[in-house]
Amino acid sequence: MTKKLPAVFGLALLAFIMNWAPASATEPQAEKPGTSQVHKIRGFLPDLRFTLSGAGGKTYTQDDFKGYVVLMFFGYASCPDICPTTLAQLAQVMHQLGQLADKTRILFISVDPHRDTPEKLQTYVNAFDTHAIGLTGTERQIADLARRYRVAYQIEKPKPGEPDNYQVAHGRGVYIFDAQGRARLLASDADSIDAITAGVRTLLK
Numbered sequence: 001m002t003k004k005l006p007a008v009f010g011l012a013l014l015a016f017i018m019n020w021a022p023a024s025a026t027e028p029q030a031e032k033p034g035t036s037q038v039h040k041i042r043g044f045l046p047d048l049r050f051t052l053s054g055a056g057g058k059t060y061t062q063d064d065f066k067g068y069v070v071l072m073f074f075g076y077a078s079c080p081d082i083c084p085t086t087l088a089q090l091a092q093v094m095h096q097l098g099q100l101a102d103k104t105r106i107l108f109i110s111v112d113p114h115r116d117t118p119e120k121l122q123t124y125v126n127a128f129d130t131h132a133i134g135l136t137g138t139e140r141q142i143a144d145l146a147r148r149y150r151v152a153y154q155i156e157k158p159k160p161g162e163p164d165n166y167q168v169a170h171g172r173g174v175y176i177f178d179a180q181g182r183a184r185l186l187a188s189d190a191d192s193i194d195a196i197t198a199g200v201r202t203l204l205k
Helices: 014-018 082-103 118-126 139-148 192-205
Strands: 051-053 058-061 069-075 104-110 132-135 154-155 168-171 174-177 183-187
Touching: 051 139, 069 082, 069 168, 082 104, 082 132, 104 118, 104 139, 118 132, 118 174, 132 192, 174 192, 183 192
Parallel strands: 069 104, 104 132
Antiparallel strands: 051 058, 069 174, 154 168, 174 183
């Protein structure tokens, strides 16, 4: 069933096409010839900027990632398919980067702060790659950050008597920032591992 997008996010067409998908979508889309490449977005989205909470009571900002290429992805730890698939892809990107992975970070931003604590998120992302950091914040912080990057998400109503049992629909794009924190590339789960790796390598040179 098609989910309605929250009008508050004012999605740009490109971000809408690449980012929106319900979390329960399990059927992979066929990759079209010639489309397996990351999209350049320099000048279309703002620089990396945020204040969020990580494991161990640490507060992270964009300043903690100066000098690193950042791959930022929005999701949640209970996601049944999109998030684990995307994180597994990004882990393969890190593997292909070899030693260059030490100058690259994956930021997994939770859009489900009610259920996702910083410690839970870090445990979750550690299962995929040690270069990944799980971050969360207040509902307002997450909403403001999602709006900044035109990321759509929608939290369904919990089932009666089960406050923690609900679905979340969210964007599926991976935002890639260069070492100066400038938004440079946008990847999706339709892009090949090689294409994403090649895009990241160009920013590491």
